[in-house]
Amino acid sequence: MKNYTITVNGQVYVVQVEEGITAAAQGAPVVTIPAAPVFQQAAAPAFQPAAPAPVTPAPAVAPAPAAAPAPAAAPAGAAGSITVESPMPGKILSVEKKVGDSVEAGQTIMILEAMKMENEIVAPEAGTIASINVSVNQSVEAGEVLATLN
Structure with a gap:
């Protein structure tokens, strides 16, 4: 008899397989018992520092145009600008x-x-x-x- 560990859809099963089939074994029901979960720890990825971003100079900004003088107060109810x-x-x-x-x-x-x-x-x-x-x-x-x- 041989023991195997099989994983199906993330569920781990331990199965025993008997070599050769006898007349008594042909009608026997097949039973699988889930084993305790087996966890494998993945190796941590090696640290790789990010490359520094290239520095580009800021574009020149044109000065804002001078503000127009404020108009005289509008009558009540009139829309403003x-x-x-x-x-x-x-x-x-x-x-x-x-x-x-x-x-x-x-x-x-x-x-x-x-x-x-x-x-x-x-x-x-x-x-x-x-x-x-x-x-x-x-x-x-x-x-x-x-x-x-x-």
């Missing part, structure tokens, strides 16, 4: 500023709720609020103009 758009769909929870208020870059104009999170909608640059195009509890879509600045 700077738009503040919704970054995602959601619902307006509160409007912190009103038409005519001065804002600095990064100052909160309104709060937008999206996916149960409150997101501050801020002024992209300093200016005066020219229009507020939404109201509290209004649903908005991504890219919709929420307000404009001068």
Whole structure:
């Protein structure tokens, strides 16, 4: 009798094979018993440091054109030249500023709720609020103009 270890679909089996077939063995049922798993540890790959990335000089950047002088304050309700758009769909929870208020870059104009999170909608640059195009509890879509600045 010989013992063999066989792996089938990741399952390890130990089988005993009897040489020659006798009349008694021909009708005997075949039984396989799973062996304890045999784990083979793979050799760790050798460390190979990455080659340094080639350094390329940054391209020259042209100076920004001078900003045009700010126009006179627009009448209430008129659209300004700077738009503040919704970054995602959601619902307006509160409007912190009103038409005519001065804002600095990064100052909160309104709060937008999206996916149960409150997101501050801020002024992209300093200016005066020219229009507020939404109201509290209004649903908005991504890219919709929420307000404009001068």
